[in-house]
Amino acid sequence: MLDAVGGWLESHSAQLPAGHCLWICGGSDGAGNLWRASESSATKGPAVNDALPTDSSEPTTIAEYLNAHSLRVSPLDGAAAAEVGITVPIPAGWQTLDPAQFPGATQVIVEPNLVENGFAPNAVLLVGALSRTIDPDALMALGFGDGRAMPGWVEREASEAPWLGWPSSFIRGTYVAEQLEAAVTTRYVVVGVDTQYLVQLTVTTLASQLDALAFDVAAINDGLTTNGS
Secondary structure, three states, rough: OOOHHHHHHHHHHOOOOOOOOOOOOOOOOOOOOOOOOOOOHHOOOOOOOOOOOOEEEEOHHHHHHHHHHHOOOOOOOOHHHOOEEEEEEOEEEEEEEEHHHHOOOOOOEHHHHOOOOOEOOOEEEEEEOOOOOHHHHHHOOOOOOHOOOOOEEEEEEEEHHHHHHHOEEEEEEEEEEEEEEEEEEEEEEEOOOOOOEEEEEEEEHHHHOOOOOOOOOHHHHHHHOOOOO
């Protein structure tokens, strides 16, 4: 999920499977790759995803939509996200990783006591301010594209129901990465009116941990607050 987590996880004899690489990794693969930033664009400042579209094909993912419409996303740290009412709870036993390790991420939490096969259950929250207002429903309609492109994807749930009154998409399923079967939920939300914030919450466990972590995964997903205005 987060290549950048590798340093911390190596020190704890664990690692995350590839696939849910986020924009803070500068990657281009897998579900959850919201705001891809190349190394060169990342050096320009906190705003990312300022690349121009490279072809005229219709976007099939949120990242492609952002690129096609030349939208920039300026990441918020945990404190800034909390000021606009966007937070996630931390279940008992989970730990928040040092934000300094993940420039651009809002919050990264892991369950270090349930490492299996070198994998640590984790949740990543990304919040970013859009450079201009958009049609949120059009963006959320593309919320399933990344997940469905994952290797060995088996879909368990997909919904475009609003979240706390805001346009949203939610997908749940399993995929195979590095010979591990991972179970993932990803929710996207567009929060706000005059200033819009793009929110992504991705929770990843091993498929074998679904029963043991069902309560924690539900608590994280159900506890997402989006009180922006």
